[in-house]
Amino acid sequence: MQTIHHALVLNLHQPPGNLDDLLEHRPWEAKEILFAMDRIPRSLWPHEGLGRVHLSLSGALLETLASPGFQQRVYGTVDCGSLLWHWQNEKIIRVLGTGYYHPVLPLIPEADRPEHLQRWHGLAGHLFGNRHFQGFWPPEMGFSMELIPLLKRMGYRYVMVDSDYIQPVTSMSWVELRYRPHIARYGEDEIIVVVRDRELSDAQESGMGYDWFSREVHARTRWCGFEPLVTTCSDGDNGGWFRDTSKHNNFWDVFYADFMERAAQGEDDIRPAFIDDYLDRHGAHGEVIVETGAWNTGWHHGRGFTQWTGSQAQKDVLARTRALSERLHRLRSAGGEIDPERLEPALWPLLRAETSCNLFWGEAWVGKAHADLDRSERRLEALEGAAEHSHTD
Numbered sequence: 001m002q003t004i005h006h007a008l009v010l011n012l013h014q015p016p017g018n019l020d021d022l023l024e025h026r027p028w029e030a031k032e033i034l035f036a037m038d039r040i041p042r043s044l045w046p047h048e049g050l051g052r053v054h055l056s057l058s059g060a061l062l063e064t065l066a067s068p069g070f071q072q073r074v075y076g077t078v079d080c081g082s083l084l085w086h087w088q089n090e091k092i093i094r095v096l097g098t099g100y101y102h103p104v105l106p107l108i109p110e111a112d113r114p115e116h117l118q119r120w121h122g123l124a125g126h127l128f129g130n131r132h133f134q135g136f137w138p139p140e141m142g143f144s145m146e147l148i149p150l151l152k153r154m155g156y157r158y159v160m161v162d163s164d165y166i167q168p169v170t171s172m173s174w175v176e177l178r179y180r181p182h183i184a185r186y187g188e189d190e191i192i193v194v195v196r197d198r199e200l201s202d203a204q205e206s207g208m209g210y211d212w213f214s215r216e217v218h219a220r221t222r223w224c225g226f227e228p229l230v231t232t233c234s235d236g237d238n239g240g241w242f243r244d245t246s247k248h249n250n251f252w253d254v255f256y257a258d259f260m261e262r263a264a265q266g267e268d269d270i271r272p273a274f275i276d277d278y279l280d281r282h283g284a285h286g287e288v289i290v291e292t293g294a295w296n297t298g299w300h301h302g303r304g305f306t307q308w309t310g311s312q313a314q315k316d317v318l319a320r321t322r323a324l325s326e327r328l329h330r331l332r333s334a335g336g337e338i339d340p341e342r343l344e345p346a347l348w349p350l351l352r353a354e355t356s357c358n359l360f361w362g363e364a365w366v367g368k369a370h371a372d373l374d375r376s377e378r379r380l381e382a383l384e385g386a387a388e389h390s391h392t393d
Contacts, residue, residue: 036236
């Protein structure tokens, strides 16, 4: 039998302050989220050497979990310090790079994109031992080809993309397109793209048994003349399938435990895989173009980013973000007039305003973005006034 490699990817993100707010107003929901995160390493420990998962951990989430005040507040529920330590176990976990405040990168100003990536890397490098993060998770899987030079500058080897946006440049079959990594180029820069199977990922998110998954994977890969890489990506802390604390109704105790048992007994040729290990052995094949888009949510396809741009209020806050970012970076590039460190109090709330969740819920959270933009603008105005005053002296 030919080995079928399965890469499991889970996205973990909570908006800034959300877990604190839930602890105060909906404490059981906060505990479910924390239990879902804590369950990941605990579910993999018995299968070290076999079980494998890739985790995208937003900077906003890491900031919360690393906060001494938050750790003390939830200590009787989950030991967050130990959880962060357990996530360092590279025998069972690979951490993927991402954006600090989980922005839809193609929707935010170009000048702000490296800020999110660099700040995430600074925090994650501190928490996870300054290791090299090979893979990149675009928040909301929001990707456009123009991101490739930035990802290469940051040292990433590969980026996750959704199967609905892959178009072949090199001639290849459907199974080659979906179940092999490829090369995507933008100008003189290139990066490996790893393809998320959208339909299998939907099943992973909503609940599936291993027997169904095995039949479906074998049916989809039956014509592969190579060892395929089947990649499934979903949130790992949202939805009842991942949050349910019952051993009879959650992803780890139902699907994954069965998967591990079958793999350990050699009853199936589907094997858990780390993406970097697969690339080391099998490489990338063929060139593709990746169309601009995001992953699908429960009620949106992801094409055109309509989930985040569908209303006038959403468009208005995006326009305000662009205008404020231009002002800030113009002041930053003014040379020695303003110490870059003095811009930080204005830059942090601007970046926080770009959190994807502020637009994900239609207009319900748009006010959160405006509140941070107000903070940023007040601080920026003070700096602009100081710069203007220095010109007149």
